[in-house]
Amino acid sequence: MKILITGAGGFVGQLLAEHLLNDGHTLILADIFEPPTPQAASNKSNVTALKADISADASQVLSKDLDAIYIFHGIMSAGSEADFDLGYRVNLHSTLNLLEAIRKTCPGVRVIYASSTATFGQPLPALPSEATVPTPQGSYGTQKAMIEMVLNDYHRREYINAFTLRFPTISVRPGKPTQAASSWMSGIIREPLQGQESILPCPDDFEAWLCSPKTLVRNLLHALTLERDCMPPHIRQVLLPGITANVGQMLQALKEVGGEDAVKLVKREKPSPEIKAMLDSWPIRFDVSKALGLGFVADSSFKDAVQDFADSLKK
Amino acid sequence: MKILITGAGGFVGQLLAEHLLNDGHTLILADIFEPPTPQAASNKSNVTALKADISADASQVLSKDLDAIYIFHGIMSAGSEADFDLGYRVNLHSTLNLLEAIRKTCPGVRVIYASSTATFGQPLPALPSEATVPTPQGSYGTQKAMIEMVLNDYHRREYINAFTLRFPTISVRPGKPTQAASSWMSGIIREPLQGQESILPCPDDFEAWLCSPKTLVRNLLHALTLERDCMPPHIRQVLLPGITANVGQMLQALKEVGGEDAVKLVKREKPSPEIKAMLDSWPIRFDVSKALGLGFVADSSFKDAVQDFADSLKK
Structure with a gap:
């Protein structure tokens, strides 16, 4: 084609x-x-x-x-x-x-x-x-x-x-931070796995819809x-199908793949009110029966996504 | 203002x-x-x-x-x-x-x-x-x-x-037919009350949402x-609040206000498939609790709208 x-x-x-x-x-x-x-x-x-x-x-x-x-x-x-x-x-x-x-x-x-x-x-x-x-x-x-x-x-x-x-929000996204309000979701995995600090603007119970x-x-x-x-x-x-993970689960996956040192590179900081309002307005669970009926698929776990990204760094 | x-x-x-x-x-x-x-x-x-x-x-x-x-x-x-x-x-x-x-x-x-x-x-x-x-x-x-x-x-x-x-669809609308697919809804009242023929493209049980x-x-x-x-x-x-009336009820209101002679001026004709699809896709009953809560109002009956229009012709 x-x-x-x-x-x-x-x-x-x-x-x-x-x-x-x-x-x-x-x-x-x-x-x-x-x-x-x-x-x-x-x-x-x-x-x-x-x-x-x-x-x-x-x-x-x-x-x-x-x-x-x-x-x-x-x-x-x-x-x-x-x-x-x-x-x-x-x-x-x-x-x-x-x-x-x-x-x-x-x-x-x-x-x-x-x-x-x-x-x-x-x-x-x-x-x-x-x-x-x-x-x-x-x-x-x-x-x-x-x-x-x-x-x-x-x-x-x-x-x-x-x-x-x-x-859904794509994570783990390689490369540099983007202008998406969700950019930090990839950042808190991507940067620490490469030895760099990363900003986390949300608490551990903040959930996201990821792919x-x-x-x-x-x-x-x-x-x-x-x-x-x-x-x-x-x-x-x-x-499109996604999986729901909260910040605590994202950090746990980071720890399992990258170790305790990687988690220490994640620094907490408050988001701007505008960005917080936008993040809080996005739903984090969906009925994806239409997508599944059409043959679209979901990830099995967020940890697999973190492992995929870690593997890509070794290539 | x-x-x-x-x-x-x-x-x-x-x-x-x-x-x-x-x-x-x-x-x-x-x-x-x-x-x-x-x-x-x-x-x-x-x-x-x-x-x-x-x-x-x-x-x-x-x-x-x-x-x-x-x-x-x-x-x-x-x-x-x-x-x-x-x-x-x-x-x-x-x-x-x-x-x-x-x-x-x-x-x-x-x-x-x-x-x-x-x-x-x-x-x-x-x-x-x-x-x-x-x-x-x-x-x-x-x-x-x-x-x-x-x-x-x-x-x-x-x-x-x-x-x-x-x-909602506005009826009875004075003046000439418009490019609205719903134009006939006013036409079947307006034209007969002025002694003119009018085309009706829908059966008696076709319902509309009117104001x-x-x-x-x-x-x-x-x-x-x-x-x-x-x-x-x-x-x-x-x-905005409306009332639901079917074609039979519209013709009944026409009869009550304009007499049997007015009803005889309504001629039935099939609509084009495109217009029929559009008319059939429009809902005809709504939950207007938001509007009513904000102080918007509905008509009391379709006959009143027909009478209003008939009265306007006498001015």
């Missing part, structure tokens, strides 16, 4: 690209900077890397013969809250612009959109699902929920073949295989 | 403007054409009428000293389904443009937005409420739901003081008096 990834320079885009290349697909990787070709890919010849501002011109990253598009570009949650204009420009307007160009250039193409549980907010039922009303408490979740709506409309009108995946990079990629590849009619034409959202 | 109405040339805008002028307010009436000053207003001096395309430049209709803005402009449901580009340009992009200009010109202003029960779609609970997930089955409902989301975000960020009112113009205006004026903190800062939607 010929596949476009937007925001391909980011961590998820790079990891997915590696797997898609290993599976023999042809890729177009687009980002606001020229995205690299994943180092670990066994086959690096079928890649075109594009530096492109899709909020100015989206057609430049498209071609008629595309089979699928992963929409990953975006400003993350804390970033969108801090810079209102930037968040709306990138998360809303550039994506609207891209969808309009898709409709004209490659109608009917499969579109896999990275949404988020930040589309939810208070008040919440005990087990939110795709049937729960979105009441986001941040601009990021608002922008994601708006694009979800327009994807449903484009699919219903048969302009695209849409699959909207609401990601490892390995399982995320497995689910992203699975979305390439789903039939068009596996969901109603006007409701294309799927909550 | 100094109040702007967009789409002020339309029926609801004109009717509201009449009442606001009679109450002594100063009005700016804006529309894509120069909107008239309501004939029936007792005080016509405090009006500025503006011909303005707010999708090109929204700041021209705004001023720093505005106390409230009613956002009424838009392409109606069947029109938005028939012309994808026009619906998105007017219902989504021009309103986003307007909100951005409001944030810069008159931050904190009260914004009263005309939304719709078309934000709902199948599947639905027995009594949908503001807590029901929006699953619109038309582009119109999609665009309304998207603006609802951004209004919540603007309010939460304290850029505006937002009140989103989901209108008379008189009650709608009462509720629109009430929205000017609500306190900012009467709703959570990130959830500003209110389902």
Whole structure:
């Protein structure tokens, strides 16, 4: 298949690209900077890397013969809250612009959109699902929920073949801290396992809804295989499975994999009121029966995710 | 108060403007054409009428000293389904443009937005409420739901003081048929009471969720008096109260007010599959406890609405 990834320079885009290349697909990787070709890919010849501002011109990253598009570009949650204009420009307007160009250039193409549980907010039922009303408490979740709506409309009108995946928080995420309000969840594992200090802004009983990079990629590849009619034409959202872990359990997993010295590198600090409000508004348990019914999978334990990351450091 | 109405040339805008002028307010009436000053207003001096395309430049209709803005402009449901580009340009992009200009010109202003029960779609609970997930089955409902989301975000960020009112179908609506898929609901009363034939595309047991113009205006004026903190800062939607009537009951009210001859002018015809799907997807009963708690009111009977309209013809 010929596949476009937007925001391909980011961590998820790079990891997915590696797997898609290993599976023999042809890729177009687009980002606001020229995205690299994943180092670990066994086959690096079928890649075109594009530096492109899709909020100015989206057609430049498209071609008629595309089979699928992963929409990953975006400003993350804390970033969108801090810079209102930037968040709306990138998360809303550039994506609207891209969808309009898709409709004209490659109608009917499969579109896999990275949404988020930040589309939810208070008040919440005990087990939110795709049937729960979105009441986001941040601009990021608002922008994601708006694009979800327009994807449903484009699919219903048969302009695209849409699959909207609401990601859990991805942990352990490699690389540097991000502008996500949840960035510290990876940080408190990633930095200590590399001998560096890390800030923890939440107490031990703070819970999160997590998914490892390995399982995320497995689910992203699975979305390439789903039939068009596996969901109603006007409701294309799927909550990806996650696991719930609290900070105490995260630190326990860190201790088991990295030892007591690693845990000592975690320093506690209070978050800003804005970030705390956003973190507290995100639900941490979901009814994911829709996703499981469609063949998406969950991690077995958070410790496995920590061990995966520790193993990756040895490569 | 100094109040702007967009789409002020339309029926609801004109009717509201009449009442606001009679109450002594100063009005700016804006529309894509120069909107008239309501004939029936007792005080016509405090009006500025503006011909303005707010999708090109929204700041021209705004001023720093505005106390409230009613956002009424838009392409109606069947029109938005028939012309994808026009619906998105007017219902989504021009309103986003307007909100951005409001944030810069008159931050904190009260914004009263005309939304719709078309934000709902199948599947639905027995009594949908503001807590029901929006699953619109038309582009119109999609665009309304998207603006609802951004209004919540603007309010939460304290850029505006937002009140989103989901209108029932307004009947009996005077004037000419509109591009609403529900236009016939007024037509089957309005045209026969004036000796003209009217098309009825639905069977006697087809039910609708209705509100008379008189009650709608009462509720629109009430929205000017609500306190900012009467709703959570990130959830500003209110389902306006309506009454449920089926086609048989509508025709019975027509008979009681206009006689058997009026009923004979109603001609049955099948709707297009697209319009039928849209009509069938709209719920016809709601839990309006939130609205009632906030002081909004419902009609007492559909017959009263028919009588009101018949009386207006005699003026």
